[in-house]
Every structure is written in C-alpha cells, then in structure tokens.
Amino acid sequence: MKGFCSIFCALFIFVMSAATGANAARTFTIGYQPYDTISYQVIVNAELGLWKKYAPKDVEFEFAPALQGTIVANNMLAGKAVAGYMSVMPATILCSKDQQAEIKMVASLGMSEGTRCSLVLVRKDAPEFKSNEDVAKWLNNKVIAAPKGSASDQYLRRFFERYQVKPKEYLNQSIEVIATNFRSGKLDAASAWEPTVSRIATDVGDGSVRIVADGSACDNPDLGILVMRNDFIKDNPDAAKAYLRSELEAQRFLLDPANQKQVVEMVAKHASGISKRVLWYSIYGKVPSTSADPVREWKSYYFNKRELDNIKAVAPFLHQEKVIAVPALKDWVVDDSLARAIFKEAGYTPVDEKATLGYIKGMLPAQCPFSD
Numbered sequence: 001m002k003g004f005c006s007i008f009c010a011l012f013i014f015v016m017s018a019a020t021g022a023n024a025a026r027t028f029t030i031g032y033q034p035y036d037t038i039s040y041q042v043i044v045n046a047e048l049g050l051w052k053k054y055a056p057k058d059v060e061f062e063f064a065p066a067l068q069g070t071i072v073a074n075n076m077l078a079g080k081a082v083a084g085y086m087s088v089m090p091a092t093i094l095c096s097k098d099q100q101a102e103i104k105m106v107a108s109l110g111m112s113e114g115t116r117c118s119l120v121l122v123r124k125d126a127p128e129f130k131s132n133e134d135v136a137k138w139l140n141n142k143v144i145a146a147p148k149g150s151a152s153d154q155y156l157r158r159f160f161e162r163y164q165v166k167p168k169e170y171l172n173q174s175i176e177v178i179a180t181n182f183r184s185g186k187l188d189a190a191s192a193w194e195p196t197v198s199r200i201a202t203d204v205g206d207g208s209v210r211i212v213a214d215g216s217a218c219d220n221p222d223l224g225i226l227v228m229r230n231d232f233i234k235d236n237p238d239a240a241k242a243y244l245r246s247e248l249e250a251q252r253f254l255l256d257p258a259n260q261k262q263v264v265e266m267v268a269k270h271a272s273g274i275s276k277r278v279l280w281y282s283i284y285g286k287v288p289s290t291s292a293d294p295v296r297e298w299k300s301y302y303f304n305k306r307e308l309d310n311i312k313a314v315a316p317f318l319h320q321e322k323v324i325a326v327p328a329l330k331d332w333v334v335d336d337s338l339a340r341a342i343f344k345e346a347g348y349t350p351v352d353e354k355a356t357l358g359y360i361k362g363m364l365p366a367q368c369p370f371s372d
Contacts, residue, residue, distance in 0.1 A: 027060045028232065028239060031072035031084035034065045034270035035175065037116055037194045037283045037297075038109050038224035039085045040263065041250040047266040048253070051246035059239045065270065067174060070149045073227075077101050082232035083243065085109060087117060087151030087193075088223040092314045095227065095333045096324040102230035104332070107244060107339040108307050109224030110251075112297040114215010115287045115362075116222040117193030118155040121201070121209040123182060126189075132217040136163030142188035145181070148172040149323070152191035154314070155220045157321060162218040182208040195274055195282030203288065203365050204281045211288050222297075223310045233338070245342050251299050255358045260284055261369050276370040286362025296362035298355035301343055302336040306354060 032039040045051055046063045055061065066072045069086030073094035076084050079101070086094070095103045110116075120135060129135045136159070144167045146153040159165065173181065175196040181187040182200055190209075200208040215221050226247060233240045253259055264280045271279060286294060300307060311334055319327040343356070350356040 025058050025060045026236065026239060027062060028083075028236070028243075029075075029081040030061055030063050030243070031066055031075050031081040032063055033067065033069060033072065033085060034267070035067060035196060035274070036069075036085075038087060040267050040283060041109065041247065041254050042085055043267050043270050044253050044263060045246050045250040047269070048250075050249050050253075051243055053249075054242040054245040056238050056242065059236075059242065061243060067176070068147055068150060070147075076103060076227065076229060079229075081229075082236075083226060083228045085224065085226060088225055088310060088314050089151045089154040089318070090149055091225040091227050092311070092318060092329065093149060093324055095329050096315065096318075096326050098330060098333075102332075103227050104230050104233065104335045105225050105303075105311065106228045106233075107226040107247060107336060108300045108303050109226055110222075110297045110299045111224070111307055111310070112215070112222045112295070113293065114155065114217075114220050114222055115296055116224075117151045117191070118215030118220045118222050119152075119191055119193075119197055119211050119287070120156075120159065120189060120213035120217070121182070121191065121197065122189045122212050123185070123187065124202075124208055124210060126210065126212070129212050132213050133163065135212050135217075136165050139163075139165045139167065139189055141166065141168045143167070143169045143171065143186070145171040145173040145178050145187055145190045146192070147174055147178075150193070151222060152193055154317070155215060155218070156191045158218045158220045158317070159213070179208070195271065195279055197287075198278045198282040198285065199274055203285065204275075204277050204368070214287065221306070221310055223307055225311075241338060241342065244339055245346070248301055248339075248342060248346060248348075251301060251357055254283075255299060255360065264370065275372050277368055277372055280368050280370055281365060284360060284363050285368070286364060294361045295359050297360045299358060299360075300354070300356040302339040302356060303334065304353060304356060308334070 032042040051061050069090035072084035075081040175192045178190045179200050199205045315328050318324045
C-alpha cells in the first residue's frame with residue numbers, strides 16, 4: 001500500500017507539472033525609448049493594454065525602457081528583447097549584425113521630412129542665419145555633439161558632408177548630457193531628438209537652444225522602424241502577429257486628434273521630468289523650419305516607397321563612414337509582409353501612397369491644451 005501511494009503521488013506530481021507547463025505563460029520583452037516620440041505608440045499600447053485584445057491567452061508582453069535605440073538593439077542581440085522601437089540608423093546597424101542574431105525590419109513607426117531627430121540645434125546666443133550655408137559656415141571649428149550611432153548622428157554626418165563642415169570637436173554625448181551642456185555653455189551645437197529638442201528649444205522649452213536646420217537641409221528624413229528577432233517570428237508566429245496587430249491600433253489611436261490629451265497623459269507617466277506641454281509639442285507641434293509644409297509626421301504602418309528608399313540609402317552611407325562592415329543589408333531583412341497582411345485583414349484602406357494610415361499636422365504653441 002505504501003508503494004502504491006508513492007507511485008500515485010509521483011504520477012500526480014508529474015501530471016500536475018505537465019499541466020502547469022502546458023499553461024505556462026510565454027513572456028516576451030519589447031524594447032522602447034520613453035524619451036523619443038518614435039516610441040509614443042508603444043506607450044499607448046502598454047497603457048491601454050491593446051495587445052491583450054489580440055494576444056493568445058498564454059502570451060504576455062512586458063515593456064523595457066531605454067534611453068537610446070542602440071541600447072534596445074544590444075538587448076535584442078543578447079536575446080533580452082524580441083522586438084524594439086528605433087530610428088532607421090540604429091535599426092540598420094542592428095540588422096547588419098546577422099551573424100550574431102537575425103533581425104528583421106517588420107513595420108514603419110512613422111516618418112517625417114526630418115523634424116523629429118534630424119535637427120541642428122545651436123546655442124541661444126548664436127547669430128541669426130539666412131540659409132543652411134550660413135549655418136554650416138558658423139559650425140566650422142565649433143564644439144558639436146550627438147549621441148553616436150543614433151539617427152541624429154547620421155543627420156549631422158550627412159550635414160557635415162553636404163556642407164563640408166569641420167568641427168573643432170565632434171563629441172559622443174547622450175541627449176541628457178547635451179541638454180545639460182547647452183545650459184552650462186559647453187556646447188556650440190548639437191543634434192538630438194524629440195522630446196529633448198522641444199524641452200530645451202525656444203517654442204515651449206527653456207530656451208537654451210534654437211533650431212536652425214532640419215532634415216530638408218541635406219535630404220535626410222526621419223524614419224522609425226519596428227524590428228523583431230527572426231527566431232521570435234518563426235517560433236511564435238501567433239504572438240508576433242498579435243503584437244503587430246496591436247501596433248496598428250496604437251498608431252491609429254495616436255493619429256486621432258481627439259486623443260491628443262490622452263496620449264500625452266499616458267506618455268507623461270513614462271517620460272518623467274518633462275512637462276506635458278513639451279510632450280504635446282514634441283509630436284503635435286510644428287517645428288520651426290524653412291519648410292511651409294505643416295505636416296509634422298506621417299504614419300504608414302508598412303513600408304511604402306519613401307520608407308524603402310530611405311532604408312536602402314542608409315546602409316551604404318554607414319558602410320562609407322565605417323560604422324558597419326557591409327555595404328547593404330541582406331534581402332530578407334526588410335520584411336513587412338506580416339504587417340501588410342494584418343492591415344488587409346483589419347479591413348483598412350490606405351489614405352494615399354505616402355501615408356497609409358494618416359498625417360499629423362504641426363500645430364502652434366498657442367494651440368496646446370496644456371499650460372504646464
């Protein structure tokens with residue numbers, strides 16, 4: 001009888017363990033940047049729990065913040081995250097390292113003519129400039145900074161090349177260090193991204209810097225890309241599809257003007273220390289530039305021609321600058337087939353050939369619904 005009980009208990013434990021294993025949650029980490037407008041929709045997704053509407057019952061998504069796309073990229077290479085939000089430059093650098101991990105570009109997060117992270121910032125006492133050429137002349141022999149490996153770094157490299165700028169120093173500094181050094185007078189110029197730009201610029205920020213050029217100065221648009229590990233897509237296709245479906249809904253939510261205040265309220269929970277007025281302006285405000293186009297950003301979800309052209313142009317540039325070892329990405333890297341299928345299944349109709357989902361038109365500071 002004692003032996004029978006032992007066998008029965010062992011069998012019971014085995015069965016319960018098997019059942020527990022079968023029902024164990026699959027937990028996946030998504031990397032994002034709370035201090036970058038490129039990640040605002042992932043914050044919307046997380047705060048509203050949109051992914052829960054589409055994910056299988058055994059799937060859980062957790063969200064890991066980082067201050068820069070390169071950090072998200074490193075976590076993905078190390079297998080600490082299955083997907084990440086970043087600009088085209090760190091995405092290209094990441095996807096060029098396919099010997100370490102196969103990473104795909106699976107969806108577009110938004111694109112602009114260079115009004116999000118392709119911006120030249122100068123100290124507040126810099127002279128007024130009448131042209132991009134005047135800006136370039138002043139930048140010669142100046143102390144300039146950018147977070148190296150970022151989209152802002154790519155922009156400045158292109159700007160330097162186009163206008164033959166030779167800085168006194170070109171420093172690798174984080175966005176927070178750049179902001180601090182502008183305030184203390186240690187920097188002449190820099191490039192950074194939103195919302196840091198709005199936080200320190202003249203329109204709604206503390207006035208430490210002025211924006212004097214955007215991406216149009218050297219044909220350098222801004223593009224955000226959702227990247228995913230290929231093994232995650234292959235091994236968990238239901239989870240990959242579910243997350244991409246929730247990303248589509250998050251982008252649509254962010255595009256709706258009626259949701260502006262709610263979006264900013266949610267982002268404020270993640271981007272601590274930045275006023276809601278600055279956060280609003282960082283995505284819905286019109287950045288001062290030479291362009292009369294009111295469009296701040298457009299969202300296409302999958303890659304249209306403008307996005308594809310931008311992706312193709314980045315790898316050769318980075319190879320020339322000796323940032324990556326290959327002149328082009330593998331053919332399989334850019335793969336928005338799942339996003340296109342999801343868009344079709346959702347029953348949506350493209351707005352036009354440029355913006356599949358829609359546009360965000362820049363507004364003036366006086367139109368901001370927040371006073372703080």
